[in-house]
Amino acid sequence: MxxxxxxxxxxxxxxxxxxxxxxxxxxxxxxxxxxxxxxxxxxxxxxxxxxxxxxxxxxxxSGGVSRIFRHAHDDPRLVAAARASRAAYREWGERLGVEMVSPDGAVAIGPAVDDHLPLLQDAGVAARRLDADELARRVPLLTGFDGPAMCDEEGGSIRTTAxxxxxxxxxxxxxxxxxxxxxxxxxxxxxxxxxxxxxxxxxxxxxxxxxxxxxxxxxxxxxxxxxxxVTQAAHVRLTFAVRGEAPGTLATLQDSSGVFGETGVYAAAAPGNASYGVGLSQTTPARDDASMPVPGGLDELATRARDYVARALPGLDPDPVDVRHCWVTTLPWxxxxxxxxxxxxxxxxxxxxxxxxxxxxxxxxxxxxxxxxxxxxxxxxxxxxxxx
Ligand SMILES: Cc1cc2nc3c(=O)[nH]c(=O)nc-3n(C[C@H](O)[C@H](O)[C@H](O)COP(=O)(O)OP(=O)(O)OC[C@H]3O[C@@H](n4cnc5c(N)ncnc54)[C@H](O)[C@@H]3O)c2cc1C
Structure with missing residues (x-):
């Protein structure tokens, strides 16, 4: 050393x-x-x-203004890894004088809640079930939902730019x-x-x-x-402006419910909560040379994200104000x-x-x-x- x-x-x-x-x-x-x-x-x-x-x-x-910090994973080892990472974000943010993760929490709705909540609680993560009223306070842009919901209190929107x-x-x-x-x-x-x-x-x-x-x-x-x-694919995320005043609290959202027509949607807030980045977890495939076999794939994903916003998030104007296209790299398992x-x-x-x-x-x-x-x-x- x-x-x-x-x-x-x-x-x-x-x-x-x-x-x-x-x-x-x-x-x-x-x-x-x-x-x-x-x-x-x-x-x-x-x-x-x-x-x-x-x-x-x-x-x-890594481009764009926000990401979700969540502890929820299928593999308990990744839950433990996320805890270590959250601690490092906190330490680095304090040392460097910037907020690296918002304090508003990470909300999930849908059947994945029943799988993930016990894993989180076993790992000592501050996560708990939300009723419909608490959900509405955490994600005030969302239309009424009374299915399974939880909040990971130490999750939130990652302040990527900062x-x-x-x-x-x-x-x-x-x-x-x-x-x-x-x-x-x-x-x-x-x-x-x-x-x-x-x-x-x-x-x-x-x-x-x-x-x-x-x-x-x-x-x-x-x-x-x-x-x-490594598999390469292309991804699109759209940013939507909040209608009216920005909410004081705006958790990130993962929706696996299917109630609003999609089973894999995520959203994270930009600093100030005046806009919300929304994307489908799905990607469109890319070959090794980065060409895309489905030329309209990104457009289709963007349209579905926009339609989801119109159905599920009435607190947002469904005309996007920004777009982030980028590659993703995944491992097969x-x-x-x-x-x-x-x-x-x-x-x-x-x-x-x-x-x-x-x-x-x-x-x-x-x-x-x-x-x-x-x-x-x-x-x-x-x-x-x-x-x-
Ligand atoms: C829209 C979107 C939403 C996402 N949402 C989330 C989320 O909510 N939560 C989450 O945890 N993750 C999320 N991810 C995934 C996450 O953003 C990525 O896994 C992460 O940013 C990858 O970081 P990286 O440093 O590995 O790669 P990159 O950010 O791609 O960094 C690699 C860098 O290497 C440089 N480079 C490449 N080749 C060379 C070379 N030969 N010489 C010099 N430089 C080179 C590139 O220019 C690039 O800057 C999301 C991804 C996208 C695209």
Missing amino acids: STSAPPTGAEHVQQVAPVAAGAPEVAVVGAGIVGLSTAYALLERGVEVRVYEHGEPGNGQ TVAALSAALGDRVVRDEVLAVRPLGGGPAGQRVEVRSGGRTDTYRRVVVCAGRGTPALARTLGLSLP SDDAMAVWEADGVLLPVGHNLYKQAPGLGRRLAAAADGEGLEDWLRPEARLGLPG
Whole structure:
């Protein structure tokens, strides 16, 4: 471990670009939420890092103004991972002086509530059933619903823009604007391992490399001889303006009920609660070369999201004010699956719905890159995400 100073506190968001101290020992490829979290967690440990990003930090799968933080998962190990991640979001938010997750809670309605609530309560998560009146107070935009409903009190809308800005500012000039073309282990054994990174403008070597490149990860993995079972697809989420005054409280929403014509809908609030991002959990398929076999797939999903809003969320104007199209990468065994591959000093995290898990995952990746080894529950063989 190096002796360079870890980030100290709220001053990081004020500083323009804290300067890296000493030669970086670890490289992170990609400045989405997973790469930024991993790099920041390395600094927490006093390990110097360089982050390569060929676009704008936080503008890949991590783009857009909100995400849902929820503890609910089918796999109790992911519930535990989400708890660790929630704690890290709280700690980092306090240290960097920004709200990273809203305090309004994460609401779910529909049959999934009966499966998830006992798992949450067993794990010590503050989650409870809601009656129709409490539901109306938590999600005042929703039309009347008296089926199963619950609230995860420590869930909420992730303030994605503020989080990416705060982590990027804390990393300062450790984030370089460059595309990584190849990552190549040079050998040396676990203790003396060196890994070469060739990017557009430089060739450097590091003790460890963490590839957090989102849909760019499978290509870099192939260069290492790894074939990752990642499926790519395209997704659309629409933002709708709240009619009238913004509600003081606006929880996130997951609707598995089917009562309003869809069984997989999610929604999260933008800061200030004046708008709500709504999407179907469904995606439209994409081939490896990113072409889409169903050309009208995104349009169909957008129309269904809009129709859902007209039926279920009368508190919103059903004409969208914004749209977010983006790629998603999933593993075959679950929509919430995540796993970390490892090869000769290179770590490659993969999965979907990683925004909520990123700080906790980042800390585990930082520990592994710092020589503590990768924990078995994160390896692909553990099939993280399958029902417990
Ligand atoms: C609309 C939408 C809604 C979602 N809702 C939720 C939600 O509610 N809750 C949740 O937890 N998750 C949600 N997700 C999933 C979550 O956003 C993603 O899992 C997460 O953002 C992935 O982050 P990442 O850092 O792995 O990838 P990315 O954000 O894609 O970051 C990868 C970065 O690597 C860079 N890169 C790629 N290749 C290279 C290269 N060769 N050299 C240099 N840089 C490179 C890219 O430019 C990119 O910035 C949602 C996703 C979408 C699209």
